[in-house]
Amino acid sequence: MSPVFGHGRLRLYLLKLLEESPRHGYEVIRLLQDRFLGVYSPSPGTIYPRLARLEEEGLVTHEVVDGKKVFSITDKGREELNSRLDELADLEQEISASVRDIAREVKEDVRDTVKSLREELTKMAKDVRTGQKADVRRLREQQKRQWTEHMSSWQDESERLKHEWRRIWGDIWTSIGGVPGNRVELDNELGSMLADFVAQVREDASDSHLTRERLEEIRHTLSTASQSIRNSLH
Template identity: 90%
Template sequence: MSPVFGHGRLRLYLLKLLEESPRHGYEVIRLLQDRFLGVYSPSPGTIYPRLARLEEEGLVTHEVVDGKKVFSITDKGREELDERLDELADLEQEISASVRDIAREVKEDVRDTVKSLREELTKMAKDVRTGQKADIQRLKEEQKRQWTQNVSSWQGESERLKHEWRRIWGDIWTTIGGVSPNRVELDNELGGMLADFVGKVREEASESQLTRERLEEVRKTLDTASRQIRDSLG
């Protein structure tokens, strides 16, 4: 029980509530809950025995309405209430102070809860950012690994193309009559140079951001190189 109602003060406050209006037991309990913002909630085992004792002393009486006992204060009860008006005034002040203390505690609890929630949300946001950074780092590492594999594959492909180019050029020139062995050797070497060039271009492309605009620049550069090669062989 709340310390406000020590030393018989609950008895006094029950008389006050019944002096305001006849009430049944659960209505008295609800009024006390409301008065103390739900923090103090007397049980039926606390209220009903006291109402019964007040009735035994002739301070209250009851009648049954819709199956419920409705208690009312008697003239004797009003006399006791009038005799204890000063004590009742002190009790009202103490109840008001208790309610203010309860409201302050509730406000502090809400503030602490909001602060805790804010800190938790901040931590969650930080964890999300940390996780995103980790995911980005893993993605970068995976891209780097994939590029390394591609470069290795392209280098192997370059070597294969070089040998294949030399073989093709060798087959072509050996089937043409009157072609000197020196020309076959030179053409094979030219094929190897072209294969090396393709391999280097692929390797450079793997290390840069290839876009449609850059590809068009590469095409122009190749056209220029092709004309220069043609002029040098003309």
Template identity: 75%
Template sequence: MSPVFGHGRLRLYLLKLLEESPRHGYEVIRLLQDRFLGVYSPSPGTIYPRLARLEEEGLVTHELVDGKKVFSITDKGRAELNSRLDELADLEQEITDSVRDIAREVKEDVRETVKTLREELTAMAKDVKRGGRDEARRIREQQKADVLRIKEQQKRQWMEHAAQWQSQGERLSKEWRRVWTQVWSDLGGPSDDTTPDNRAELDAELGELLADFVAKVREEASESRLTRETLSDCREALDEAAERIRDSLRG
């Protein structure tokens, strides 16, 4: 029990509450709880036995209302209350002071709680900010890693394509060399009494030279951007080369 209610003082305060208005036991408990801001809440085991004792002494009486005991002060109880008005005034002051102390303690507790909460929120905000920076740094690093990965992937793909192009170029060069050599062999050359004994060998060698030339031109063309202008230039170069070859063969 609160130290405010010393010996006999709770009894006096119960008479005071019942003198204000008839009440049932639960209402008395609620009024005391409200009076002390919820900090002090007497139990039914404290209040009901005292109300029963006051009734035995003839200071209060009760009647049943809706199945509940509603206690009222009697004339004898009111006489005792009037005889202790000075004591009741001191008790009221003590209760007021006690409530003020309780309010001060609650205020300090609230202030301390708010301070602690503010510190926790500040720390949390710093953690969130730090976490945000860490997350942003992680995202930037991930983006860099993704860019490097894509570049490496593109590099590998380019190397694979380059290898395929080179392989195809070599295959096409060999194919062109074989075709042109075969064509040249099928065409054959002049054959009379003036033909040298090694004419067939020289003829085959010339065919290989022409086949190599065609294969190289084909390889260059596969790796270049062929247009009508470049094709016209190539035609002029071929005409000049053909003229020089004819002059060499007729010389």
């Protein structure tokens, strides 16, 4: 029970409600609930025994309407109510003050709830932005790691191809017969130079956009270089 209705004051307020109009029990409960903004709602176990006691004392009476007991105040009940008007006025003031306190608490709760919700939404937005930045960083790190791995793999493959070309061209060069014994070392060095040249050209070609026009330019350049080399050897 609400503290406002201590010391038998609920009995007085029930007489006040029934003096306004005949009512059934659940209507009395609803009126009290509305009066206290839904914060205080007396149970049927609180209201009906008190109405029955008031009826036993001759302060109220009831009649059955549509299967429901409708309680009305009697003349004796009005006499008691009139004799306690000052007490009723104090009770009304206390109820009004209690309702104002309830309204203030509800307002503060709503304000605190809105503040908490705003803070939570701000935090969520910040977390989302932080998460997006973290995702971007992870993506960049992943791309950087993949690029590093790719470059490392490409360099390893380039070195392997370079050595393979050197070996192939070295084998081709040294397989040519008719080389005097006193010139084998110089001949092998020349073969290594040619192998390095082919490997370097092959590596450069892998990094460029090779077209038919460029290939013809290279063919002409190689032909000129070949003639220069032959001239040097004769």
